[in-house]
Amino acid sequence: MEYLLQQVINGLTLGSVYGLIAIGYTMVYGIIGMVNFAHGDVFMIGAFNSMILFLVMGSLGITWVPLQLLVVLVLAVIFTSVYGWTVERVAYRPLRGSHKLAPLISAIGMSIVLQNYVFLLQGAKPKPLQSLLPGGIQLMQTEDFVVQLGYMQIIVFATTIVLMYGFWKLITATSLGRQQRSCEQDMKMAALLGVNVDRTISLTFVMGAALAGVAGYMVTLYYGSNDFYMGFVAGIKAFSAAVLGGIGSLPGAMLGGMLIGLVEAIWSAYFAVEYKDVAAFAILVLVLIFRPTGLLGRPEVEKV
Amino acid sequence: MQMMQTKSGPTFMNAMMAKDLAVTTFIAFSLSFLLVGFQTLALQGQQLSYINHLGDVAWSVVLVVLGRYGLLVDREGAHRITLVVCGVAAIYLIGSAVAGLAEVTWYAMLPLPFAQPMVNGIFGAGAAILAVRAASNMVTRRATMMSVEQREAYETRRNRLNRKFSQTVGPIMVLLAIFMPITPWGDRGRVDTLVVILTSVMLGWGLNIVVGLAGLLDLGYVAFYAVGAYTYAKMSIGFGWDFWQTLPFAGLFAAMFGVALGFPVLRLRGDYLAIVTLGFGEMIRIVLLNWTDFTSGAQGISGIPYMDFFGIPFIREPQEGQQSFAKLFGVEYSLDHRIYFTYYVILCLALITNFVTIRLRKLPIGRAWEALREDEIACRALGVNPRNTKLTAFGIGAMFAGFAGAFYATRLGFIAPFSFTFDVSAGILAFVVLGGMGSQVGVALAAIILVGLPEVTRELQLYRALIYGCAMVLIMLWRPRGLLSHREPTIYAMPAKSRFFGLWK
Numbered sequence: 001m002e003y004l005l006q007q008v009i010n011g012l013t014l015g016s017v018y019g020l021i022a023i024g025y026t027m028v029y030g031i032i033g034m035v036n037f038a039h040g041d042v043f044m045i046g047a048f049n050s051m052i053l054f055l056v057m058g059s060l061g062i063t064w065v066p067l068q069l070l071v072v073l074v075l076a077v078i079f080t081s082v083y084g085w086t087v088e089r090v091a092y093r094p095l096r097g098s099h100k101l102a103p104l105i106s107a108i109g110m111s112i113v114l115q116n117y118v119f120l121l122q123g124a125k126p127k128p129l130q131s132l133l134p135g136g137i138q139l140m141q142t143e144d145f146v147v148q149l150g151y152m153q154i155i156v157f158a159t160t161i162v163l164m165y166g167f168w169k170l171i172t173a174t175s176l177g178r179q180q181r182s183c184e185q186d187m188k189m190a191a192l193l194g195v196n197v198d199r200t201i202s203l204t205f206v207m208g209a210a211l212a213g214v215a216g217y218m219v220t221l222y223y224g225s226n227d228f229y230m231g232f233v234a235g236i237k238a239f240s241a242a243v244l245g246g247i248g249s250l251p252g253a254m255l256g257g258m259l260i261g262l263v264e265a266i267w268s269a270y271f272a273v274e275y276k277d278v279a280a281f282a283i284l285v286l287v288l289i290f291r292p293t294g295l296l297g298r299p300e301v302e303k304v
Numbered sequence: 305m306q307m308m309q310t311k312s313g314p315t316f317m318n319a320m321m322a323k324d325l326a327v328t329t330f331i332a333f334s335l336s337f338l339l340v341g342f343q344t345l346a347l348q349g350q351q352l353s354y355i356n357h358l359g360d361v362a363w364s365v366v367l368v369v370l371g372r373y374g375l376l377v378d379r380e381g382a383h384r385i386t387l388v389v390c391g392v393a394a395i396y397l398i399g400s401a402v403a404g405l406a407e408v409t410w411y412a413m414l415p416l417p418f419a420q421p422m423v424n425g426i427f428g429a430g431a432a433i434l435a436v437r438a439a440s441n442m443v444t445r446r447a448t449m450m451s452v453e454q455r456e457a458y459e460t461r462r463n464r465l466n467r468k469f470s471q472t473v474g475p476i477m478v479l480l481a482i483f484m485p486i487t488p489w490g491d492r493g494r495v496d497t498l499v500v501i502l503t504s505v506m507l508g509w510g511l512n513i514v515v516g517l518a519g520l521l522d523l524g525y526v527a528f529y530a531v532g533a534y535t536y537a538k539m540s541i542g543f544g545w546d547f548w549q550t551l552p553f554a555g556l557f558a559a560m561f562g563v564a565l566g567f568p569v570l571r572l573r574g575d576y577l578a579i580v581t582l583g584f585g586e587m588i589r590i591v592l593l594n595w596t597d598f599t600s601g602a603q604g605i606s607g608i609p610y611m612d613f614f615g616i617p618f619i620r621e622p623q624e625g626q627q628s629f630a631k632l633f634g635v636e637y638s639l640d641h642r643i644y645f646t647y648y649v650i651l652c653l654a655l656i657t658n659f660v661t662i663r664l665r666k667l668p669i670g671r672a673w674e675a676l677r678e679d680e681i682a683c684r685a686l687g688v689n690p691r692n693t694k695l696t697a698f699g700i701g702a703m704f705a706g707f708a709g710a711f712y713a714t715r716l717g718f719i720a721p722f723s724f725t726f727d728v729s730a731g732i733l734a735f736v737v738l739g740g741m742g743s744q745v746g747v748a749l750a751a752i753i754l755v756g757l758p759e760v761t762r763e764l765q766l767y768r769a770l771i772y773g774c775a776m777v778l779i780m781l782w783r784p785r786g787l788l789s790h791r792e793p794t795i796y797a798m799p800a801k802s803r804f805f806g807l808w809k
Contacts, residue, residue: 029575034575035575035576035578035579037578037579045339048338048339049338049339051344051352052338052339052342053338055342055344055352055353055354056354059354079337079338082330082331082334082335083335085331086331086335090777091777091780091781094781095780095784098780098784099784099785100519101515101521101741102780102784103780104521104575105733105737105776105780106776106777106780106781108523108730108733108773108776109772109773109774109775109776109780110773110777112730112770112772112776113770113773113774113777115773116767116770116773117339117770118339119769120766120767120770121339121340121343122339122343122344123343123344123345123346126346127346127352128346128352130351130352232586232726236579236582236583236586239579240583243576272594274590274593274594275590275591275594277586277587277590278587278590278591281584281586284579284580285568285569285580285583288568288569288572288576288580289568292572
């Protein structure tokens with residue numbers, strides 16, 4: 001029971017990360033109807049950005065932890081969003097209205113480019129980073145097992161909840177959110193009514209990348225080991241989360257992320273840990289077979 | 305456009321351009337500052353540390369901004385300036401990169417922005433692209449100003465040229481491939497390299513059925529390759545079968561995997577298929593890695609029998625009562641026999657793949673693939689069953705990957721899960737995309753260049769994947785249908801002229 005509770009806490013931490021990445025997939029899919037394959041790698045870049053920023057801050061002598069956490073979060077998000085913007089501008093915008101395979105292939109190319117960019121610059125070895133805030137609160141104690149909620153996990157949960165609230169407000173209550181939703185419904189009509197479609201799509205990518213940057217920041221903080229290949233598997237899982245929640249739906253993405261995180265944590269704890277990636281992926285296939293619209297998605301009608 | 309005509313000449317700086325350059329500076333800085341500027345080092349037993357390369361950041365930003373400025377000036381109409389400046393920069397940077405790779409001594413004396421020759425070369429390639437762009441703008445005076453009719457005519461002309469090119473180059477390449485080993489250049493090492501290239505060509509052709517003809521983006525193609533390889537390894541070691549007995553099973557199992565995977569996902573949208581196949585490829589690799597009893601895990605399977613001459617092995621000293629190639633033909637034993645035979649086997653396999661593809665195209669199923677690729681809804685309305693049609697493409701593509709996998713296993717005699725990563729799938733996809741989806745000669749050319757080139761210098765191998773990725777993006781931007789594509793359907797209901805001007809106008 002205690003063991004299970006611990007796994008649930010770990011699973012939700014992981015799930016927050018997947019959920020944040022999944023939002024990027026689901027938003028982009030909602031607005032331009034393509035899978036942004038490079039998104040997982042933007043997340044990886046976010047993790048590297050955070051890691052380098054922590055290192056540089058440390059060497060500059062800024063050691064007060066709350067300040068470090070905050071500054072790195074803000075800077076990492078800014079630097080990572082630029083990647084999202086650039087990917088869209090370079091690889092997707094010129095291909096709008098091209099045949100349907102073109103943006104997909106370009107996205108895969110972009111994903112390979114980002115991976116190798118980091119590989120060539122930073123090397124192939126995993127980079128371990130010391131934990132800033134070790135320890136945590138003991139929630140429950142039995143004679144042989146302690147259920148612990150780490151300080152890092154508290155930060156992850158708090159950031160996720162604050163971000164979700166802010167993001168929800170951004171989408172539902174600001175003019176940017178309105179433009180974004182209008183483009184999602186009917187891009188041509190939105191353009192006719194004076195919405196700057198290109199700018200809105202760019203901002204969607206920037207928002208997605210910013211959230212992926214936060215996810216990368218959390219992974220750096222919580223797991224503290226980054227390598228250039230981490231975006232690939234995380235990307236597949238986050239995409240599974242987006243599909244599970246219903247692609248195009250923001251709460252769905254978060255819910256899907258949490259579920260995938262839970263499944264992964266519990267699977268690793270009770271079944272074979274080496275097959276945890278397979279478990280997440282099996283969910284994707286099962287959802288696609290039995291409920292292609294996902295948990296919270298709308299049915300998609302293909303029109304001529 | 306009208307504003308440009310009233311102007312006396314190109315402007316070299318105005319508020320718009322200044323703003324654009326400021327944005328470019330910010331972007332280039334943000335992209336490079338952390339990842340280029342600070343190289344993290346994970347040394348054994350030490351905390352993570354870094355060394356900074358802020359000079360490289362400065363150079364990257366300067367070069368990117370200069371390039372952007374060249375593009376803006378070119379857009380203003382000063383093509384010649386951009387052409388000359390970028391051309392010189394490209395020649396200088398690429399030249400020095402080539403010199404650096406060839407380890408020419410005077411290379412170190414040149415003032416160059418970056419220490420690694422390849423990085424200089426990449427920026428040089430960027431400058432070259434700008435120069436080519438400026439040159440083509442100078443000739444065509446911007447392609448966007450062409451009318452629809454002009455563009456149609458241009459496309460038709462280009463398609464015809466591509467087809468003619470393919471028709472002449474194809475047979476020449478086949479002849480070259482057949483006679484290569486008996487020419488003076490056909491030594492053992494080179495033939496071995498050619499075997500690697502031909503395997504890639506075969507995989508490219510196999511994937512071309514799925515991606516080029518049927519328009520299904522399969523990102524887990526390597527999984528079927530792996531299935532073929534492991535089938536061969538297990539069957540030849542377990543049952544003692546030779547290559548020719550096992551080959552059909554390798555293809556069959558791979559095709560079965562293809563159908564089993566395709567069945568649930570092929571009724572979904574194309575993007576789902578892409579990511580599911582991607583995940584499937586990864587899943588197969590994880591299973592191969594962890595199912596230790598069956599696959600020996602990460603150690604891989606070694607001692608796989610090498611290629612045999614239709615059941616007769618190529619061995620130096622046959623045991624009592626055993627036949628060998630050298631004994632059968634009464635020649636001296638030589639390793640060359642096996643390698644050359646292996647070469648011709650893969651050549652045959654590749655050509656069979658090619659031949660089958662070309663024939664399939666003309667069959668009803670091939671027509672259905674092309675039609676599905678162009679418009680699925682129309683196909684459904686006409687009674688084509690999309691799922692079965694796609695499944696056939698998927699299965700046949702997987703089958704050829706299975707053959708290639710069996711061949712791979714017998715050539716190396718050793719297989720391990722690390723040979724079947726996503727990078728391989730991405731590489732094969734790069735051949736198909738670059739060559740022109742649906743074009744057989746294009747795929748072969750792309751495979752020869754992309755596989756052959758990194759064999760020349762080791763340095764290039766490090767950058768190989770980066771080059772693949774860049775090439776995929778650039779080709780999509782420049783010619784979304786691939787370099788040598790004549791991807792329009794092979795048959796029309798109406799002749800071309802009436803189709804363009806009678807039906808749509």
